[in-house]
Amino acid sequence: MFELLFSIDRESHIPMYHQIYQYLRTQILSGKIDKNTKLPSVRRLAEQLNVSRNTTQVAYEQLQSEGYIRSENKKGYFVEAMILEDMLAFDTKKQSAPIEALTKPELIDFRLGTVDEENFPLKKWRMFTNKVMKDPDMYTYGEKQGDRRLRVALEDYLFQSRGVKTSAEQIMIGGSTQQLLVLVSLLLKDSVQSIAVEDPGYDVARELFSLMSFSVHPIPAKDDGIMVDQLVSADTQLVYVTPTHHFPYGGTIPVSQRVELIQWANEVGGYIIEDDYDSEFRYIHQPVPSLQSIDSTQRVIYMGTFSKALLPTIRVSYMALPEELMVKYRKTMAVFEQTASAIHQRTLATFMNEGHWYPHLRKMKALYKRKMNLLLNELTKHFGDSITIKGGNSGIFIIIEVKTDVSEEQLLEDAFEEGVVVYPCSRYYVKERPVYPHVQMGLGNLTEEEIVDGVSRLASAWL
Incomplete structure (x- = not known):
């Protein structure tokens, strides 16, 4: 050992x-x-x-x-x-060369899915965890739909921040977005056999739908999201989209296209799965209202997560179901136990109810905005017109289109030789392929010094 x-x-x-x-x-x-x-x-x-x-x-x-x-x-x-x-x-x-490079202690990892750990409210979280552990409810399996106190807190938060019109009775808590997508797939599998997804788009969701035996239809997505006109001609009644912060391009579907999406769902009698995974972090203006907020026909299944704004290891995501699907859930899904930690759910509810959630969000938004601006400035300073940056107005990652004949794989290898880890985008594409390689960079857990150093090393590797 x-x-x-x-x-x-x-x-x-x-x-x-x-x-x-x-x-x-x-x-x-x-x-x-x-x-x-x-x-x-x-x-x-x-x-x-x-x-x-x-x-x-x-x-x-x-x-x-x-x-x-x-x-x-x-x-x-x-x-x-x-x-x-x-x-x-x-x-x-070619493993020998990377393994030798791995011995560099100063490796800078632009990994996705990380958050700034130093600003996690650890003391408060411990205090509230100790408090909720005194509740006898914490020594049972908990409510299958999720902790009611958290669902009530979410009902208020989602309406205030995203305009989501729902109730605690329609909110489901889960251990991850993927787990909630499985639940939705089970709810719809008898009535829907296919699903449309963005191309490029979130590969994990696409693969999950395939595993759930859906026929998957990739629909082209540009910088501002899915092309609704091509969705209309697809033979499906279900679509999965990331309309507020398209994954991976980072754009936002404009209001006109949002209305078209709602009209499409209403006309075909289908549903839209809206993954609103990091809408809290928007830097140039207030967050755009959710797709669900303009849906008067109960055709949007709304999803979100605390992994980006709080901590991935909390493993708490949520979903607001239309009432029609809630009726079906109550009839058929009661066999499933809750997958998110009851302790974390109650701790989070206490954290929100005692007034700490909004100050935490403001703090993290200011922090990530500063990091994002620094990353954008450094990339522009070093690379100029040799790259195009996508998604810099929101979220905690960006895409850079590198205008070169060098392959994506070679770019990643060259970056690593300089002690930098960046990530490929090729896995997000099905049919649509970009002319130039695209590389993804996360900034959540990097210091400002690491961002500056990392971009400088990228310039040494690629220019």
């Missing part, structure tokens, strides 16, 4: 759990901890470092959520076997 040999800096402004996370992440990425190595248990690591179990638990959960380690039932935590290959081995025949 691997022994963790480093000391916690108790005078540092960096939280202790984050110090543990950073150290283990660096050791894994450098190859100093071999793949499949068993790590100390939460209790043993806490004893080694003289910290609380909660501190080591949070560090492990973050590493697990980012894919660096895995948890095996009744065995413990292990370094993820495929981490080196996934990060570096774009060609398995």
Whole structure:
């Protein structure tokens, strides 16, 4: 078993759990901890470092959520076997060079799906968790539809922030957006056999629909979202869209097209699945009202998540179903237990009800806006007209179109040689293929210094 040999800096402004996370992440990425190595248990690591179990638990959960380690039932935590290959081995025949490069401790990872950990309200979260653990409700399975206090808080929040017209009785809580998409698929599978998706679009949702035996129809999407005119000619009654912050381009479907989407759904008697995954973070104007807010026909299934605005490891997502589908849910889906942690749900409800949610959002929006502006400025300074930036007005990631004859794969390899990890976009396309390679960059957990350094290294790699 691997022994963790480093000391916690108790005078540092960096939280202790984050110090543990950073150290283990660096050791894994450098190859100093071999793949499949068993790590100390939460209790043993806490004893080694003289910290609380909660501190080591949070560090492990973050590493697990980012894919660096895995948890095996009744065995413990292990370094993820495929981490080196996934990060570096774009060609398995060329693994030696990336693995050598992996020893660079200053690796800068523009990973998607991360958030700024240092600004997570850890003290408040601990306090509220301790508080809710005194409630006898926390020692049962909890409500299948989700904690009612959280659903009531969501009803108010979604109406105030996104114009969503729903009730606590129509809101479902789930452990992830993917899990809720499975639930929707089961609700609709008897009446709908096909679904339209954006191309390019969220590949995980597309693959999930295929696994659920839907016939998937890719509909071209431009910078501002899906082309509704082509959807009209598709043989389907169901469409999955990301209208407020298109994934991956980052654009927003204009109001005229939103109205056309609603009209289409009403005419075919179908449904629109609206994935509103990070609408909180819009930097040049107020968030555009949700698609659901202009739907008077109950044809929009609205989805959102706390993973971007709070913390991925909380694993709390939500969905507002039209009343017609809620009737069907109550008849057929009662067999399914709740998948999101009842403790996290109640803690989150308390966090919202005691007035901490909106201040947290304002703080994170200001932080990500500053990081986004810095990233855009640095990219423009170094690359000028040799790239086109997409999606810089919202969210916590961007797409850059690199105007070059070099392949996407080679761009990623060249970036890694300079100690930078950026991500491919090819997996988001089905039929539509761009002329130039597109690369995705997340900024959630990077410091401003890392952003500046990372873009500078990209320029050294690509120019």
